Amino acid sequence: MGCGADEVVAALRAAAVVVAEHREELVRLDRAIGDGDHGENLHRGFSAVVSKLDGSAPATPGAVLKLAATTLISTVGGAAGPLYGTAFLRAATAVGDAPELDAALVAGALRAALEGVVARGKAVVGDKTMVDALTPAVTAAEDVAEGGVDVAAVLAAAAGAAEEGARSTEPLVARKGRASYLGERSAGHLDPGAWSTSLLLRSFAGGAR
Amino acid sequence: MGCGADEVVAALRAAAVVVAEHREELVRLDRAIGDGDHGENLHRGFSAVVSKLDGSAPATPGAVLKLAATTLISTVGGAAGPLYGTAFLRAATAVGDAPELDAALVAGALRAALEGVVARGKAVVGDKTMVDALTPAVTAAEDVAEGGVDVAAVLAAAAGAAEEGARSTEPLVARKGRASYLGERSAGHLDPGAWSTSLLLRSFAGGAR
Amino acid sequence: MKKIINDPSTVVADALRGMAAAHGDLLDVHLDPAVVVRADAPVPRKVAVISGGGSGHEPLHAGFVGRGMLDAACPGPVFTSPTPDQVLEAVTRTDGGAGALLIVKNYTGDVLNFETAAELAAAEGLAVRTVVIDDDVAVTDSAHTAGRRGVGGTVLLEKLVGAAAERGVDLDGCEELARSVIGRVRSMGLALAPGTVPHAGEPSFTLGDDEIELGIGIHGEPGRRRVPLRPADELVPALLDPVLEDLPFTAGDRVLLFTNGMGGTPLIELYLAHGIAERLLAERGVTVERRLVGSYTTSLEMQGMSFTVLKLDDDLVELWDAPVRTPALRWGV
């Protein structure tokens, strides 16, 4: 099965469901070291994405990703809004107007997404942010994509690495975002943005399967 | 032993001690059905009376009572300030410039005090106010005073009747003062002003003994 | 009890020192006896408008001292009425030869202390009148009770009478205006959570986790009943309907709507409630011509709010719009 616009739409719908299911968990994580809105922010954003998708059906994967990007930018707010928005926007640009995504395109899109997040947020691995989940995800995706597997395999690899990366944030002291105000007290908690990155990639992997 | 200015001063000092000791109790009673300041108000007032007495020594019982009255009026505030202030003022007027108080003068002073409280506050027996303690106290004082006893006996009789009167307020529904806002919910609590009247008369009785 | 204070017994004096420092251009603050006087008092030939009451309701009353509103305020201890000597001092300091009007909230303590002061002032040959405001519809009124309490309507009364006095209306006129305003203003409040009186150290009342007190008084006195917390769309009519039905306010009336916070309620909730109230009034055909939203008649850090509705006419609109320059209300100057 290929990965066209419909599959990307399905992946985003799956993501919206996962975000809704994990809304409170993400709020709880963010309350521990941030301001408790991360789950709410993403829930608002992905609900809006689904509404937009209900109303229009862009023809290419890139167009779907761009719609998601602009919708996230204009509805999520907070740090996560521009960061995820930029990620989707760069991914959309990376896949261009290809009618179907293959493994290489998906890996390239993930790389572009990461670069966008870093360009905006200036975080490096170890700062206890979504970059800690996205960076290993990109590397893993590129590794398996080289082996010539399908899109599902790329996303599965990315999701696995993202989860591991997200978990690695637990002992860290935050240096970026709101959690950094906690200083040493931020250690011992998962970073909510890293965790949502892991959840999103897991849902894409599920949606693309 | 007669009851001159010194004895009235001693009685007021004794009252100040009793008020200080019962400050929290009166606050607690007032918190239940009022605004929780009655003990604080009286404590402020009687402390001021003691300070005034430390600074000047009026020559007659009437002058001492007048000093107490004006001090209470200018320091107690709340409902109790003008009511107790008026009570002491009327008592002072009633005893005139007599150098010593006898039983009849004391009974007359109590009657005048009650009339002053009623003139100001317009409460009748059963409204759940200090009038419920003061009214039986006056009657009892007048009854024993007719028998030709000494001041201590008059005050003891007044104190006993006041305590009984104060206790009788417990089941009542308040119709005057702040407690009246509670309606039926004011039943089941002693009235703080009735209780302080009982405490004051008991302390006078002790001080005069 | 968590408060930014030193000693409960010096809270009022300590806060007055801060007011003096903050508003030296508007206020003269005296501590013994405690009286807050407008800086240019006495204003010759102007009726002095004076109010006062227990502290803990800030900015009421001292925050409303200044041009176009009060000439003086007498702050009592927290939740305790001031004493007659404070009131007498206020009259003496502000009397510009046209007499003084005392605005008293209907609580036994306030009424008795102001009454005593008025007697003392009269004895000194001063022209003093007293009006008692009792705008709270939450408690039943009767000749055999202490009557209704004075609450949020006091702010509006002080503004309107202050404006009239500033324009040179005489003592009779000010008193008449005050009585007319009292006849046209009604209020009711609710509490979500109590405040704590500093010297008491414990909350004034307790409410269950999902319980509110409808008809709360500004000293934490109970009101009509305790009910479960409900959405704002239901709370607002639960407060507003009794207010409207009491006077009553009916279709065609022009009103001022005052949405008041009790001290611990954030502005976002007040605006939210205000928006619903405006909608409900519009539905009833009542025209909201002026409004005031904010925490102006408070009860320490109590969480809750009240609505006050005043029936307007052209004269009252003009008095409301007249310049006022006080720490808490300021416009037109």
Next chain:
Amino acid sequence: MKKIINDPSTVVADALRGMAAAHGDLLDVHLDPAVVVRADAPVPRKVAVISGGGSGHEPLHAGFVGRGMLDAACPGPVFTSPTPDQVLEAVTRTDGGAGALLIVKNYTGDVLNFETAAELAAAEGLAVRTVVIDDDVAVTDSAHTAGRRGVGGTVLLEKLVGAAAERGVDLDGCEELARSVIGRVRSMGLALAPGTVPHAGEPSFTLGDDEIELGIGIHGEPGRRRVPLRPADELVPALLDPVLEDLPFTAGDRVLLFTNGMGGTPLIELYLAHGIAERLLAERGVTVERRLVGSYTTSLEMQGMSFTVLKLDDDLVELWDAPVRTPALRWGV
């Protein structure tokens, strides 16, 4: 959670409806996207001064929209920065041909969203500048962290730059003034008790019965340390000293002292703290020339307060005194 609200997800829109009803003379309120614009915008040839941020800090920012202060405010969801399209809408609605200055509090979310908006505006050929205020001395600043937070100083910045823009100062001048003010203003806050974000439903943090958070952020972020509650005479220097030592403010300096409440703190405590702070500043030889006391940069119903100190000069005094007419600050008009 006890709040006067309907649905946590509509709190901001519901409150904006109330603001619209209450301040129709001053504000145009738009809900989608949420932007609060001064009623007479755009003002031709005037620099548009725009701010915004998460809701829950009222009256910041929408309460400061009006003549002499902000041209528009962009309210985000509670404690969440607004989105770029809100900011872009604000710019479009207020640009009078002289460009727009965006005042951004230093939080990652706010900075990123306003930055995105500024890029979009620039792409549309609009002249837009951004300044970031980071006045909170409670958190350590470093190139490797998110830096200091923007807190109470924002109110002063908005007033001063708003006054300059009203006088016709151009975009360069407004930006320069803003940067200079940011360099001269410092703040720090404390919390006695947390607020509750509506959609979270639980308090943002927990404190022991006798514990306070020194250096609290306006979203409930922790600060320097938790310490036992102490008398105001000790709390005030614990807040004020770090503020004064940071710039530093020294003998001979002329300052504006802003004593701010966090939303759930009664005015009586703010005045009390203000009085102590004025005394301490006088002891250090620092002259308090202007002051502001009240709850202007809040954190829902959080109990607590902050001090902001701004170093004044003649120009800043003049800008501070210049007329302002907004829902929350009003004088001279």
